[in-house]
Amino acid sequence: MQHNFLKPYYSLYQRLGCSGELYVNDVLVYSFFGDQTLEGGSTGAVPINNVILESGKYKVVGRMFPRFSKETITEEDYMTLDFHVAEAEGPLGTIKKTRYKFHPRIEQPWDGLSENINYPVFEISTEIEVELPFVLDGWQNSVDLSKMKEEKLFEEVFAFYNQLYLVMESHNAGKYLELSKEKMKLQEQAFYFSEERKGSFLKGAMQLFGQNLEMAPMKKEDLRIQIMGHGKLVRLVRLDGTEALKFKSPDPENQGDVEFEVKLHKRNPQQGFTII
Structure with a gap:
């Protein structure tokens, strides 16, 4: 979906009820591991302009892992990702006021993972398209x-x-x-x-x-x-x-x-x- 923002600000909004990690453009942007995953979860916005670097299409991957000290993902564990773009040009609060979803939500199967399968990891993914006013000199041409x-x-x-x-x-x-x-x-x-x-x-x-x-x-x-x-x-x-x-x-x-x-x-x- 196209926008007319001068300074587009892209982000993911993650909800994690398990251990997990998020990748954009094959780059880790967020992870949730360790004993903090024993109970509860993680929720919040993850800015991604710094890993997409320029306009184009990019793969987004969310990987679910078992909670700390567990061996498999349970049917109660979950992961959802929403995709937002907003205008960064303007007074304080502009990003919050102009934010909208530019891509459909992705999540683990809506009725939960099957209780009859022991998942050591479960992956959700999609492809997003972004428009940016710059091309950043990141790692595109660095050593393999x-x-x-x-x-x-x-x-x-x-x-x-x-x-x-x-x-x-x-x-x-x-x-x-x-x-x-x-x-x-x-x-x-x-x-x-x-x-x-x-x-x-x-x-x-x-x-x-x-x-x-x-x-x-x-x-x-x-x-x-x-x-x-x-x-x-x-x-x-x-x-x-x-x-x-x-x-x-x-x-x-x-x-x-x-x-x-x-x-x-x-x-x-x-x-x-x-x-x-």
Whole structure:
């Protein structure tokens, strides 16, 4: 469906009653794993301008997984995805006022998954078409990492993550932001950040690092590698599905760990990894 927005702002609205992850353009945009999935669920908007990069058609995939400590998905578990576009140009509140559904909802079978089948994973998918006023320089032309030997790739990626771990452990917000500048620039372009919004984002990062939270230990044997973005992106994730890099919660009773989702790419074979 076409729109006449000057600055279209695309998002998914997810409802998850299980563990799960969402992909757009073969890039992870949201995940819900760990002991937080034991009961209840997750609901909220997931902006996607930063992964679609330019106008065109893109595949959206939702994968349902069993809740923490469970082996299969039950007939009570669910996943629904709605697709919204809104106008980002205008005063505060414009996005909320102009948002509309541009694509039909997708979900697990309406009457629930069959109780007679033990699903270790269940996938729903669709194709969306988007119109954007830009073409962002993301990872489209980066090195195809799927052609590297996985053992060598893992070692290189782990070395970079370990560098990030040490930066975070020392609560060096300035260094972390410097290492993340490519990703930040992409997000600023994708979401039409004003100077005020940029300043607010940086202030929030400084405040988070200023809490001097303890890092969750990161061990090789607890991690697995994940290649995405049609072979152009890579990340490490814990075996339980949670992020490799995270601060321990300051209030475990009421708040989960503070997780950092980090994707890497290589612009060319001679260049090292950068965060994107």
